[in-house]
Amino acid sequence: MGKRTRTRVAAEQRQYSVEAEWTAADLALLRDLKKAESLLPDDAPRALLSVRLSVLTDETTSPARQELDLRILARERGYRVAGVASDLNVSATKVPPWKRKELGDWLNNRVPEFDVLLFWKLDRFVRRLSDLSTMIDWCLKYGKNLVSKNDSIDLTTTAGKIMVTIIGGIAEIEAANTSTRVASLWDYTKTQGEWLVGKPAYGYETADDEAGRVVLVINKDASRALRWCRDAALREKPASARRMAKVLVRAGLCGPGLTTSTMIRRLRNPALMGYRVEEDKNGGVRRSKIVLGGNAKPIRVADPIFNEDEFKSLQDALDRRGKNQPARSPLGATRFLGVLICDDCDAHMTVQRNRVKERDYAYLRCGKCKAGGHGAPNPHEIYSKFVEDVLKVLGDEPVMTREYRQGAEARKDQQRLEQSISYYMTGLEPGGRFTKTRFTKDQAEKTLDDLIKQLEAMDPESTQDRWVAVHDGKSFRERWEEGGMEAMADDLLRVGVKCKIKRTKVKGVRAPHIHMKLMIPKDVRDRLILKEDDFAEAF
Numbered sequence: 271m272g273k274r275t276r277t278r279v280a281a282e283q284r285q286y287s288v289e290a291e292w293t294a295a296d297l298a299l300l301r302d303l304k305k306a307e308s309l310l311p312d313d314a315p316r317a318l319l320s321v322r323l324s325v326l327t328d329e330t331t332s333p334a335r336q337e338l339d340l341r342i343l344a345r346e347r348g349y350r351v352a353g354v355a356s357d358l359n360v361s362a363t364k365v366p367p368w369k370r371k372e373l374g375d376w377l378n379n380r381v382p383e384f385d386v387l388l389f390w391k392l393d394r395f396v397r398r399l400s401d402l403s404t405m406i407d408w409c410l411k412y413g414k415n416l417v418s419k420n421d422s423i424d425l426t427t428t429a430g431k432i433m434v435t436i437i438g439g440i441a442e443i444e445a446a447n448t449s450t451r452v453a454s455l456w457d458y459t460k461t462q463g464e465w466l467v468g469k470p471a472y473g474y475e476t477a478d479d480e481a482g483r484v485v486l487v488i489n490k491d492a493s494r495a496l497r498w499c500r501d502a503a504l505r506e507k508p509a510s511a512r513r514m515a516k517v518l519v520r521a522g523l524c525g526p527g528l529t530t531s532t533m534i535r536r537l538r539n540p541a542l543m544g545y546r547v548e549e550d551k552n553g554g555v556r557r558s559k560i561v562l563g564g565n566a567k568p569i570r571v572a573d574p575i576f577n578e579d580e581f582k583s584l585q586d587a588l589d590r591r592g593k594n595q596p597a598r599s600p601l602g603a604t605r606f607l608g609v610l611i612c613d614d615c616d617a618h619m620t621v622q623r624n625r626v627k628e629r630d631y632a633y634l635r636c637g638k639c640k641a642g643g644h645g646a647p648n649p650h651e652i653y654s655k656f657v658e659d660v661l662k663v664l665g666d667e668p669v670m671t672r673e674y675r676q677g678a679e680a681r682k683d684q685q686r687l688e689q690s691i692s693y694y695m696t697g698l699e700p701g702g703r704f705t706k707t708r709f710t711k712d713q714a715e716k717t718l719d720d721l722i723k724q725l726e727a728m729d730p731e732s733t734q735d736r737w738v739a740v741h742d743g744k745s746f747r748e749r750w751e752e753g754g755m756e757a758m759a760d761d762l763l764r765v766g767v768k769c770k771i772k773r774t775k776v777k778g779v780r781a782p783h784i785h786m787k788l789m790i791p792k793d794v795r796d797r798l799i800l801k802e803d804d805f806a807e808a809f
Contacts, residue, residue, distance in 0.1 A: 303341045317349035317417075318384035320373050321356045322394050333358060336390040343388060343419050352384040362397040367405060368805040377408070378804070381674060382735040386415040392423065408804055413676050413735075453594040471541035471558070472496075473575050486572035493575050495523040499537055500580065503587040508589065511537075537588060543581050544574035553613050604634075605653050606759045606769075612636035612643060613772035613787065621649050634771070644773040644782035652784060657758065657768055659788050664767075665747035670799045680732040687725045694718040695786050739799050746798070765797040 276352030292300070319340040320624050342744040344351055355373035357365075368377045376384070389395040389411070395418070396402045406425065409416055409699055415425050470476060473496055477487045495518050502509035502517075509517075510604055515533045518524040539558045546569040549560040563569045572643065576584065603621045604610075615638035624631045634649045640756045646652060694714050697704040704714035750758040768789040773782040791797060 291332070296334050296338060297337055302339070303338070303345055304511045305347050307341075310348065314348055315385045316352040316383065316386050317344045317347075317386045318376055319344070319353050320367070320387060320389040320395060321354060321358075322362060322373075322493070323358050324361050324391075326611060335453065339390060339419050340388045343417070346412045347417070349386060349657045350463045353380075362393065362395065366398070367396060368403040368408075378801075381412055381414075382737065384414070385735075386417055388417050388419070389806075390418070394627050396762070399748055403613055404805060411804070412674060413678060471539055471547065472536045472541055474572055478661060484530050486577055488573060491523055495521075496537070496542065496575055499533070500576070500584045500587075503537075503584060503591070508587060508591055511588075517731060534588065537584060540581065543568075543574045543578060544570050544572045546571045571682045590636070605649070605755050606656065606762065609762050610634070610652070610656070610771055611771050612639060613770040613785075615639050616641060619646075619771055636771075644775055645779050646771065646773055646784055651756065652771070652786070655786060656788075657755070659786065660762065660767070661750075662748055662760065663788065664744065664794070664798070665750075667746050667795065667798060669744045669746055669749050671742050672801045675732075675736055675738050677735050684725070684728060684733055687721055687728075691718065691725065693720045694721065714750070762800070765794055766791050768795070770791055771782050 310738065317340075319337060321336045321340070323333055323336075341351060343349075353376065355370070355376050356478060357370040357372050357454050357798075360370055368374050392402075395416075396405065405416065407423055408414075416423055473489060473492045474486045475489045476484050479485050499514045499518075502514055510529045510530075511533045515524070515530055516588045518533075519528055521524055535557070539547065540560050541558060547562045549558060560568045572804065603623065604619070607620065608618055611617065615636055617637035617639070619634050619636055621632050622635050622645075624633075629745055631647070632649055633642075633645035633647055634652060635645055694704070694717060696702060698711065698714055698718065699705075704710045746761070750761070770787040772785040772787070776783050
């Protein structure tokens with residue numbers, strides 16, 4: 271039976287990317303809207319425009335149209351546009367607002383810069399009722415408002431809050447129906463011997479048979495790579511998965527991003543016997559298992575790359591190789607990963623373990639130097655010295671937490687004081703109400719002086735929405751003593767602290783000389799400030 275392959279080119283396999291296209295008329299309207307915006311008073315409410323799109327089609331509203339409609343709405347309501355958060359090719363069902371690249375940055379880091387969040391339609395903003403509830407709570411906490419161009423949404427009224435909940439529920443039902451249809455299709459596909467939808471397992475590609483149906487066929491290059499790996503695993507001195515990946519990348523049979531874990535997952539996939547499989551997650555390990563049909567037998571969807579005996583012998587070889595490896599620590603093999611780096615190649619230092627005659631040996635190596643550079647034994651000694659150096663420099667720094675302060679109350683006080691001062695100044699003018707008697711004039715002048723002092727004592731920053739750093743009473747030494755190395759590693763990685771490890775060969779000595787250089791950013795105090803994750807409980 272003749273087949274013609276229809277493997278897609280790399281460009282077609284990339285994630286779809288949308289670029290907003292502005293016409294001359296759109297740009298002219300944009301200039302007019304910005305010109306009108308420049309006439310607004312300085313204290314006009316600031317609006318953040320949220321533009322989102324999953325896939326651009328003839329039926330969808332383009333990003334340019336969404337932005338223009340929202341700018342028109344902002345002009346009608348007297349809002350000044352503080353910025354545009356444009357997240358294109360993003361699913362509202364899969365990605366909540368605070369996880370989107372641009373909108374998430376505004377919600378997590380730029381809260382003081384806007385007062386109201388505008389979006390074109392609620393389903394352009396969220397599609398899950400739980401996400402909507404989280405955003406409503408967030409807006410109430412920070413004093414923000416949600417406004418939709420095409421829905422009756424306004425969090426400043428009770429009716430608006432009820433309406434936004436109802437509309438959000440409808441949007442979630444629509445998303446759930448779509449999810450149900452997709453899940454039903456996948457469940458049906460798993461029971462069929464024909465290939466209907468989905469990405470083929472490594473080693474196979476789709477093709478059209480003579481009848482025009484989609485079938486799976488063996489990819490020659492991938493099959494060649496898999497067979498070489500099996501032969502390498504069955505040698506008297508078997509090759510490691512890491513060695514296999516390097517050889518295949520160097521030979522051009524696999525891409526440069528091939529990792530050891532991906533290599534092992536490919537070799538352990540029972541789909542190589544031509545069977546239909548599904549993902550099986552067990553303890554965080556990704557594997558595939560065979561799908562059984564109605565007759566309790568595996569469903570064959572393609573010709574096998576390995577027969578059952580060949581596949582079993584490959585698995586036995588991989589098992590023997592795996593048993594020689596030390597058990598993984600639940601906290602990871604390397605402490606301070608991403609903080610400790612090689613002085614020669616700037617690659618991350620990682621712990622590599624070997625077992626010789628039932629004894630484990632650990633070495634700290636890098637990723638780019640030849641053979642990992644000079645192996646530094648006793649990683650825990652390096653950790654201890656590193657912790658000691660960090661505590662000397664940063665241990666006494668106070669733990670500061672970022673808190674949000676709203677300036678609405680301070681602005682009201684400022685306005686009240688200014689109005690009162692204006693009232694008394696007018697009354698003290700010649701012929702004013704406070705100039706009729708000496709007593710009323712003296713009392714008014716005294717009151718005016720007190721009001722002016724109160725106004726001068728006000729901190730101008732207190733009238734602005736802002737972040738402030740508040741000390742929680744602890745030092746970082748105390749914080750790290752409670753949380754251990756894991757807490758210190760998280761903080762140092764977040765702050766950007768690095769430590770360069772230089773290994774120098776010493777003549778006649780197997781272990782190299784270790785020199786450590788601690789690198790602290792100049793703005794480390796600002797970076798150390800802890801930022802509360804307002805959306806952590808949403809997961």
